[in-house]
Amino acid sequence: MNRIVSARVRMAVLLICDLIMILWESRALREIWQESGTRMFRYYTHDSNLLALLVCVFCAAAGLIALARGKTAMPRALKSLRLLAACGLMITFSVTAFVNIPIESGGSLQRYFHEVESNMLRGNLLYLHTLCPLLLFFSFVFLEKGRPLPRTHALLILPPTVLYGAITLYKNISHAYGGPYPFFHVYEQPVYMTALWMLLILLGAWLISLGLLELNRLLSRNKYSISG
Numbered sequence: 001m002n003r004i005v006s007a008r009v010r011m012a013v014l015l016i017c018d019l020i021m022i023l024w025e026s027r028a029l030r031e032i033w034q035e036s037g038t039r040m041f042r043y044y045t046h047d048s049n050l051l052a053l054l055v056c057v058f059c060a061a062a063g064l065i066a067l068a069r070g071k072t073a074m075p076r077a078l079k080s081l082r083l084l085a086a087c088g089l090m091i092t093f094s095v096t097a098f099v100n101i102p103i104e105s106g107g108s109l110q111r112y113f114h115e116v117e118s119n120m121l122r123g124n125l126l127y128l129h130t131l132c133p134l135l136l137f138f139s140f141v142f143l144e145k146g147r148p149l150p151r152t153h154a155l156l157i158l159p160p161t162v163l164y165g166a167i168t169l170y171k172n173i174s175h176a177y178g179g180p181y182p183f184f185h186v187y188e189q190p191v192y193m194t195a196l197w198m199l200l201i202l203l204g205a206w207l208i209s210l211g212l213l214e215l216n217r218l219l220s221r222n223k224y225s226i227s228g
Contacts, residue, residue, distance in 0.1 A: 007072035010143055011066060011067055011072055014074075014144070017135055017136075021135055022060060024131060024132055024135075025127070027124075028124040028127040029046065032046060042168070042177065042179075042180050044092060046128070047088075048092045049089065049092070052085040052086075052132060055078075055084070055085040056085070056136075058078060058081065059074065059081070073145050074144065080149060082140050082144060083140060083156065083212060083216075084156045086133075086139075087205065090212070091161070091208060096129045099182075100181060101115040103182045140212060141212060144216055149213055151210065153209075154209040154210040154213055155206065158206060165202075168184050169184065169186065172186045183201075
């Protein structure tokens with residue numbers, strides 16, 4: 001009986017997380033759309049957060065149905081989608097924190113802290129770069145139960161990342177626009193550096209996805225996780 005109650009509590013917490021995500025994402029993305037229109041889709045940040053918003057809408061609807069029916073696990077397909085969305089947001093978080101900010105700070109510690117504040121702690125970027133990635137990370141790793149996803153699901157993040165990279169590279173090569181990230185400035189760096197950046201990003205995406213899967217597997221068995 002206690003396990004059933006705790007599983008329902010976990011599902012309720014998961015639903016609350018999804019509803020918070022929907023609120024944060026809707027607010028931030030609406031303002032970005034009003035400011036930039038279709039130009040917002042140039043940014044992986046906005047694309048990954050839009051995907052996360054859609055996934056959380058589906059998951060919230062499924063969560064309400066599951067709670068109403070007394071179920072204690074989400075459909076397996078939605079767990080896969082939550083992994084995909086969480087990985088996309090963690091790529092956004094990681095590239096911002098460990099690639100873009102160090103590049104933009106140029107080795108200056110004062111500039112580094114300024115970039116952190118500007119890109120991760122202020123305005124809409126507080127939600128898109130920091131809070132939403134961390135909340136979705138939490139909800140997937142700690143709250144998603146049921147049969148573990150196979151490790152091959154770590155590859156799900158690669159097709160959308162390759163598609164984004166291919167389109168953005170083409171736009172930079174054709175001078176349609178520059179960036180929007182430093183490593184896409186193909187005319188300001190050697191060809192091999194562009195290729196190396198792309199390989200590193202894809203490898204990083206796969207490792208992040210695999211890490212999320214492994215953490216979910218581990219914490220689903222760990223007594224310190226939120227049990228279900």
